[in-house]
Amino acid sequence: MEMIARVTIRGAKKWVGNLDGKQLDTGTIFTDVELRGEDSWGVCTQALKCESSKVVESIRHNPFPFIAEISMIETSNGKDKGDMKVVTSIKPLQRVAEGDGKKGA
Numbered sequence: 305m306e307m308i309a310r311v312t313i314r315g316a317k318k319w320v321g322n323l324d325g326k327q328l329d330t331g332t333i334f335t336d337v338e339l340r341g342e343d344s345w346g347v348c349t350q351a352l353k354c355e356s357s358k359v360v361e362s363i364r365h366n367p368f369p370f371i372a373e374i375s376m377i378e379t380s381n382g383k384d385k386g387d388m389k390v391v392t393s394i395k396p397l398q399r400v401a402e403g404d405g406k407k408g409a
Contacts (some may be wrong), residue, residue, distance in 0.1 A: 305377065306318060306376070306378075307378060308376075310371065310373055310380075311345060311372060311395070312369050312372075313335055313368065313371075314368060315333070315368060316359065316368075318332075318354075318359065323335065329357050330354070330357060331391075332351050332352065333360065333363075333374075333391060334350070334352075335350055335352060336369075346380050352374075352376070354390065355390055355392065356390045358391065359394060363391075366399075371394040371397045371399075372394050372395055374393065374395075375392045375393040376392065
């Protein structure tokens with residue numbers, strides 16, 4: 305299933321290389337998510353895997369944090385905790401000033 309979401313991106317990382325004879329090309333973005341529960345409040349960051357390092361490289365020039373529209377595909381193997389979300393593209397929308405209460409939807 306393909307989804308589009310508006311998020312606040314706080315950071316990103318990428319890695320391209322060889323690990324145990326296997327060529328890897330990965331990226332991860334870190335987005336704001338609300339904490340919920342009786343004893344939780346505020347926000348924390350959540351890691352979202354990217355399709356490749358190229359997805360992360362495309363936002364490297366942006367000042368962080370910023371609000372972006374991301375496209376993701378979601379797959380499942382049909383088992384508990386078998387869901388997987390992979391970011392396929394990122395479209396920066398606007399910068400977020402530190403201390404600004406804005407966050408992604």
